[in-house]
Amino acid sequence: MESFKKLIQLSDKDNVLVVCRDIESGEVLQLGSENYLIKEFIALGHKIASRDIAFGEAIVKFNVAIGSALRDIKRGEHVHVHNIKSDFIPTYIIDKGTDV
Amino acid sequence: MYNSHAELLGYERKDGRKGIRNVILVAYLVECAHFVSTEIAQPYKKDGVQVVGFGGCYPNNHASKIMTQLCTHPNVGAVLLVSLGCESFNRTKLARDIEASGRPVETVVIQSCGGTAKSIENGQSWLQSIISEMVKTKRVKIELKDLVIGTICGGSDATSGITANPAVGLTFDKLVKNQATAIFEETGEMIGCLEDIVARAKSKNLGTEIEHCLNKAARYYTIMGHGSFAQGNADGGLSTIEEKSLGAYSKSGSAEISGLIKPGDVPNFPGLYLLDVVPDGEPRFGFPNINDNMEITELIASGCHIILFTTGRGSVVGSAISPVIKICANPDTFRKMSADMDINAGKVMESKVTLQEVSEEIYDKIIETASGIPTASEELGHQEYVVSYKTFEPIGPNCLVR
Numbered sequence: 001m002e003s004f005k006k007l008i009q010l011s012d013k014d015n016v017l018v019v020c021r022d023i024e025s026g027e028v029l030q031l032g033s034e035n036y037l038i039k040e041f042i043a044l045g046h047k048i049a050s051r052d053i054a055f056g057e058a059i060v061k062f063n064v065a066i067g068s069a070l071r072d073i074k075r076g077e078h079v080h081v082h083n084i085k086s087d088f089i090p091t092y093i094i095d096k097g098t099d100v
Numbered sequence: 101m102y103n104s105h106a107e108l109l110g111y112e113r114k115d116g117r118k119g120i121r122n123v124i125l126v127a128y129l130v131e132c133a134h135f136v137s138t139e140i141a142q143p144y145k146k147d148g149v150q151v152v153g154f155g156g157c158y159p160n161n162h163a164s165k166i167m168t169q170l171c172t173h174p175n176v177g178a179v180l181l182v183s184l185g186c187e188s189f190n191r192t193k194l195a196r197d198i199e200a201s202g203r204p205v206e207t208v209v210i211q212s213c214g215g216t217a218k219s220i221e222n223g224q225s226w227l228q229s230i231i232s233e234m235v236k237t238k239r240v241k242i243e244l245k246d247l248v249i250g251t252i253c254g255g256s257d258a259t260s261g262i263t264a265n266p267a268v269g270l271t272f273d274k275l276v277k278n279q280a281t282a283i284f285e286e287t288g289e290m291i292g293c294l295e296d297i298v299a300r301a302k303s304k305n306l307g308t309e310i311e312h313c314l315n316k317a318a319r320y321y322t323i324m325g326h327g328s329f330a331q332g333n334a335d336g337g338l339s340t341i342e343e344k345s346l347g348a349y350s351k352s353g354s355a356e357i358s359g360l361i362k363p364g365d366v367p368n369f370p371g372l373y374l375l376d377v378v379p380d381g382e383p384r385f386g387f388p389n390i391n392d393n394m395e396i397t398e399l400i401a402s403g404c405h406i407i408l409f410t411t412g413r414g415s416v417v418g419s420a421i422s423p424v425i426k427i428c429a430n431p432d433t434f435r436k437m438s439a440d441m442d443i444n445a446g447k448v449m450e451s452k453v454t455l456q457e458v459s460e461e462i463y464d465k466i467i468e469t470a471s472g473i474p475t476a477s478e479e480l481g482h483q484e485y486v487v488s489y490k491t492f493e494p495i496g497p498n499c500l501v502r
Binding site: 005008010018020021022043044045046047059061062064065066067079080081084085086087088089090091092093094 | 257258259261262291292318321322326327329330331334336337339340341342343346412430431432449450451
């Protein structure tokens with residue numbers, strides 16, 4: 001059943017990897033010769049850092065910049081709206097209560 | 101499974117267009133006539149009667165154009181217009197345009213008829229006469245080159261850009277190669293894709309037009325203060341509009357782009373087209389597209405016979421007039437909502453199939469749907485539509501490259 005990949009790298013220049021199913025805290029994911037210890041729940045389709053990413057650095061997925069880091073991000077950490085931002089239009093989150 | 105080599109039979113219209121469905125429309129011309137229209141149509145759903153309409157009382161050229169194109173769509177065979185009587189919509193002109201297309205048309209004006217009950221009675225009596233006529237619509241052979249296929253994504257998540265969207269892109273490449281007409285849109289979701297898309301234009305001038313169009317969209321959304329992005333996109337793993345754009349854009353495949361059209365413009369030769377859904381000029385009426393169905397309605401107004409709709413979070417919508425094929429990007433969503441979906445592209449995520457295999461499945465589904473077999477959303481009775489206010493300038497001479 002669990003024969004399929006749990007982690008994919010979409011392009012060789014990417015600094016994020018995509019998880020292919022829900023990952024529980026404490027799981028170790030393997031990609032090639034690399035191991036990633038996951039310290040939080042990560043849902044299917046979400047991203048983790050493939051290496052340490054510094055504050056302000058571009059986040060690269062599919063070989064394209066999809067935003068930049070709001071703080072230093074550790075290798076294996078969840079990469080999402082809490083630690084990266086758009087370089088075009090800010091991402092809307094209901095909890096922030098912003099209106100248009 | 102439908103044999104894709106069999107001959108496809110469509111419906112021939114007097115204006116020469118060919119449809120894959122034989123819909124009778126009840127079209128209201130202001131919200132005040134919406135209820136009466138729904139009541140008129142309700143008993144005849146199984147006979148192919150559907151409701152569309154424009155809710156606004158103030159006149160708008162874009163809305164008139166969309167309504168005209170919906171009422172003369174190849175999948176539509178006859179139209180009943182329902183007017184309250186005092187709205188600004190030019191019902192006489194619309195009726196004339198429908199008549200000129202060779203489609204039977206009748207107008208019920210509620211204020212002249214004497215109110216709700218009499219309007220329903222008059223409308224239904226016309227429908228009864230027309231339903232028996234419509235059964236006799238001439239059937240004619242249709243080929244891929246007669247078909248216009250549109251694509252949209254809705255309820256996207258991070259799987260959309262990895263499975264369903266690139267699979268649709270491969271299907272689009274094959275459709276264009278086989279002389280069909282394919283239309284993509286969502287110019288507000290091409291943030292960061294400018295260079296790539298401009299390079300795909302068939303002429304340098306068209307590339308410049310596309311560049312203007314994308315810059316216009318970026319500016320428009322910036323003024324709105326909100327990208328084409330919803331909370332569910334973030335829940336599904338998309339962090340920024342650039343990331344969502346990258347995924348959305350992959351639906352267009354890699355073919356050369358033959359033209360840039362605006363809502364209601366129907367391409368007149370095969371190829372791949374970008375539909376510019378963002379209004380021209382200063383923002384006047386709010387968000388360019390308030391939801392997925394407004395985009396679907398505009399794609400259909402531009403002649404689409406079938407819509408390829410990709411979803412990760414799980415959208416259930418369909419559409420009036422043209423069938424919607426639902427391609428589910430997320431394997432977990434597919435397990436939860438399989439009755440609403442036509443294709444499970446999420447299998448790619450589980451390494452069970454390749455993108456190429458899913459794209460073939462989508463291609464076969466298009467042929468099957470064109471043959472008359474209902475899609476999941478049609479089977480469930482979905483018939484959404486949204487027409488609203490917009491302002492557009494006509495397209496320029498460089499926008500279509502033969």
